[in-house]
Amino acid sequence: MSSISELYDVTWEEMRDKLRKWREENYRNSEQIVDVGEELINEHASKLGDDIWIIYEQVMIAALDCSRDDLAWSCLQELKRQFPDSHRVKRLAGMRLEALERYEDANKLYDSILQDDPTNTAARKRKISILRAQGKSSEAIRELNEYLEQFVGDQEAWHELSELYINEHDYAKAAFCLEELMMTNPHNHLYCEQYGEVKYTQGGLENLELARKYFAQALKLNNRNMRALFGLYMSASHVAASPKVSAKVKKDNVKYAAWAASQISRAYQMAGRGKKENKCSVKAVEEMLESMQITMS
Amino acid sequence: MGEVELSCLAYAKMYLHASQFPRCSVNGLLLSSSPAGGAVCITDCVPLLHTHLSLAPITQLALTQVDVWCLQTQQRIVGYYQANACVSDSSPTPCALKIAEKIFEQCNNAVLLMIDGEKMFPGGRVPPIVVYERKDGRWALKDKHTIMLRQWEETCSIVNQLLSSGDQGLLVDFDSHLDDITKDWTNQKLNAKILKLVSPANGNV
Numbered sequence: 001m002s003s004i005s006e007l008y009d010v011t012w013e014e015m016r017d018k019l020r021k022w023r024e025e026n027y028r029n030s031e032q033i034v035d036v037g038e039e040l041i042n043e044h045a046s047k048l049g050d051d052i053w054i055i056y057e058q059v060m061i062a063a064l065d066c067s068r069d070d071l072a073w074s075c076l077q078e079l080k081r082q083f084p085d086s087h088r089v090k091r092l093a094g095m096r097l098e099a100l101e102r103y104e105d106a107n108k109l110y111d112s113i114l115q116d117d118p119t120n121t122a123a124r125k126r127k128i129s130i131l132r133a134q135g136k137s138s139e140a141i142r143e144l145n146e147y148l149e150q151f152v153g154d155q156e157a158w159h160e161l162s163e164l165y166i167n168e169h170d171y172a173k174a175a176f177c178l179e180e181l182m183m184t185n186p187h188n189h190l191y192c193e194q195y196g197e198v199k200y201t202q203g204g205l206e207n208l209e210l211a212r213k214y215f216a217q218a219l220k221l222n223n224r225n226m227r228a229l230f231g232l233y234m235s236a237s238h239v240a241a242s243p244k245v246s247a248k249v250k251k252d253n254v255k256y257a258a259w260a261a262s263q264i265s266r267a268y269q270m271a272g273r274g275k276k277e278n279k280c281s282v283k284a285v286e287e288m289l290e291s292m293q294i295t296m297s
Numbered sequence: 298m299g300e301v302e303l304s305c306l307a308y309a310k311m312y313l314h315a316s317q318f319p320r321c322s323v324n325g326l327l328l329s330s331s332p333a334g335g336a337v338c339i340t341d342c343v344p345l346l347h348t349h350l351s352l353a354p355i356t357q358l359a360l361t362q363v364d365v366w367c368l369q370t371q372q373r374i375v376g377y378y379q380a381n382a383c384v385s386d387s388s389p390t391p392c393a394l395k396i397a398e399k400i401f402e403q404c405n406n407a408v409l410l411m412i413d414g415e416k417m418f419p420g421g422r423v424p425p426i427v428v429y430e431r432k433d434g435r436w437a438l439k440d441k442h443t444i445m446l447r448q449w450e451e452t453c454s455i456v457n458q459l460l461s462s463g464d465q466g467l468l469v470d471f472d473s474h475l476d477d478i479t480k481d482w483t484n485q486k487l488n489a490k491i492l493k494l495v496s497p498a499n500g501n502v
Contacts, residue, residue: 166351197355230354230475267478
């Protein structure tokens with residue numbers, strides 16, 4: 001079997017840089033990380049300097065994701081040897097126990113970290129992840145809410161909570177979490193668009209109008225967000241079709257919907273250029289837009 | 298009720314979809330190119346989402362687009378599949394029941410298929426699926442003997458082949474299509490690849 005460096009004609013420096021990029025941008029492409037990282041560790045450990053420790057951590061977590069306990073174990077041993085009393089390494093040991101579904105043992109480990117250091121957020125979050133893995137959604141939600149009362153600025157936690165609420169169909173609370181996220185990340189088009197989707201799902205005229213506004217805002221922040229574009233089209237169409245709106249509101253929403261439809265058509269025309277298989281989706285979208293207009297009027 | 302036949306193509310794509318997103322719940326629609334009446338022959342599937350399955354707009358959008366495509370290609374939506382992120386729980390979620398209900402309104406022998414993640418592993422001898430049908434106003438477990446997977450051994454080996462060459466990366470679901478609309482959610486290329494692997498003996502897939 002040829003090595004990564006042979007297959008892709010890359011140097012060890014490029015492999016190291018790729019790992020850094022994936023680390024910094026929080027990618028979860030675990031199979032790739034294992035492939036690249038394992039080779040880097042086996043063939044080039046001496047050249048990596050102090051970088052090796054963070055690479056061991058990154059590769060270990062990726063290895064757990066791919067059921068490579070052999071690799072995870074050897075990375076963990078190296079880290080334990082280098083940092084014998086570290087809470088960070090202890091947490092990694094806990095994650096390995098989680099991967100082996102030894103949740104009680106993992107919890108014991110995290111509890112011992114928290115006894116030593118009650119402010120250790122990583123251990124608390126791992127405990128919540130265990131609840132999630134065990135399907136105990138309501139407990140996970142309760143713990144996460146308690147956590148957020150203390151650590152109000154933790155974006156990752158707010159997003160995790162919004163996902164949990166969406167899964168439980170508690171859209172009002174999911175909306176609240178997304179509102180927190182939008183306040184602290186006003187330029188993030190994804191939060192605006194997700195908020196629009198939640199409002200749309202809640203339904204009713206007021207929520208549809210709100211959805212439309214947030215889809216529009218998402219598009220202002222990123223005009224290539226197709227979900228926001230479709231969302232704008234659908235929410236504006238529904239508002240225009242509602243018997244409860246004034247003639248002016250109806251007229252405005254028909255205009256918004258028409259604009260969105262033309263943008264959608266244009267995007268699909270451009271995407272379909274030269275690709276035979278995409279002609280299906282272009283046609284499907286055109287017909288869909290037509291059929292939605294018919295039901296709307 | 299009646300029999301349900303699941304083609305190699307439909308099974309393979311569902312399996313690949315679940316394998317492509319092992320940490321997410323995924324869902325999709327089951328299609329048939331056979332005429333209505335008699336056994337339900339699931340000949341293909343369209344993978345839909347791997348995020349926010351319970352939010353309405355994208356699901357509505359996908360259902361409408363697939364409807365239009367089915368009209369164009371003489372297919373019908375005959376069912377819905379879902380694989381839960383939590384592997385130990387393969388029971389239908391409220392959102393699965395809701396969508397299956399909608400499909401049932403148009404197709405009176407619609408099926409709801411849950412993928413049982415715990416039974417998905419290399420060398421698994423049992424199809425990792427649980428099928429429900431509409432009976433007496435609710436969704437009830439379908440008798441295992443009325444569910445047919447033709448040429449099961451061959452289907453298994455085809456799926457293993459696809460997984461070992463990493464072909465689950467080729468599958469495009471509706472979510473991925475929205476991230477990049479040049480990607481084809483009808484998966485023409487992947488379909489062709491799978492059909493080439495299916496021997497003529499597997500019949501009309």
